[in-house]
Amino acid sequence: MKRRSFLKSAAAFLPAAGLDPMAFAGLPGADAPPQGMVIGAGKDRLGEAHSRGYSSILFKVLPRETSNGLFVIEHMNLVNGGPPLHKHPNQEEYFYLISGEVRFAVGDKRLTLHAGESILGPRGIPHTFAAVAGKPSHMLISFSPAGKMEEFLRATAIPNPPTEDAAFWSKFDIELVGPSPFKA
Known part of the structure; x- marks a missing residue:
């Protein structure tokens, strides 16, 4: 068999x-997908829809498919806004910008990435991002190891607005540091 x-x-x-x-x-x-499984452009791995209010999120690689080693998401139509300043004590977060412009804060650095550029949010270092106003952006984000990020994104998806409660975030092994330095 x-x-x-x-x-x-x-x-x-x-x-x-x-x-x-x-x-x-x-x-x-x-739960591994069949070898060479293609997930189409603009498609979620499970055919679901996710949003945190400032972008549409597609799950591309699920933690259970990699023994929790990796979780990959695609942010589409990222508009002005983003998560509060936070850090992951147990995982790296890697960002690759496909199109548009996105502002990043990683540690003490503040910079703007353009299409084709990428940046790493190392474990234990506070970071956040926000699209440049008026310019929808598109990026891939990966978490390694995956940790509880899938559960976090499900728990904070619309209609459940993202909460800025430190105790809530800590349930998902994320430390809320403070508001985004890019908030208007």
Whole structure:
């Protein structure tokens, strides 16, 4: 029996046997997409829609597909706005700008990135971003390891407005540092 067929059969059997399928979600390859799976332009990995109010977010690579090693999202139509200043104690956040202009704060640095440029938000270093007003932007963001970022983005998606409560953010292993230096 091929591995994929076995995994599908096992997934169907687990609930009937009284076992929690999520207990097996972290096993390498358990939820891996078929090799070479293409996720189309403007498409979410699961066909869902996500937004934090300042952009549309598409999930491209899910944590469960990489044993929590990586989570990749695409921000489309990023407009003026962005998250508050925050830091991740256990993961790096990498930004690649596809189009437009985005302002970044990483540690003490304040800079504007243009299409084709990228920047790393190292673990433990406060960072944030905001699109330049009037210029919708498009970028890829990856988190390594993935941590609880998928859960965080689901918990703060519209209609649940992003909250700037430090205790809430800490549930997702993110430290809220303060407001964005780019807030108008």
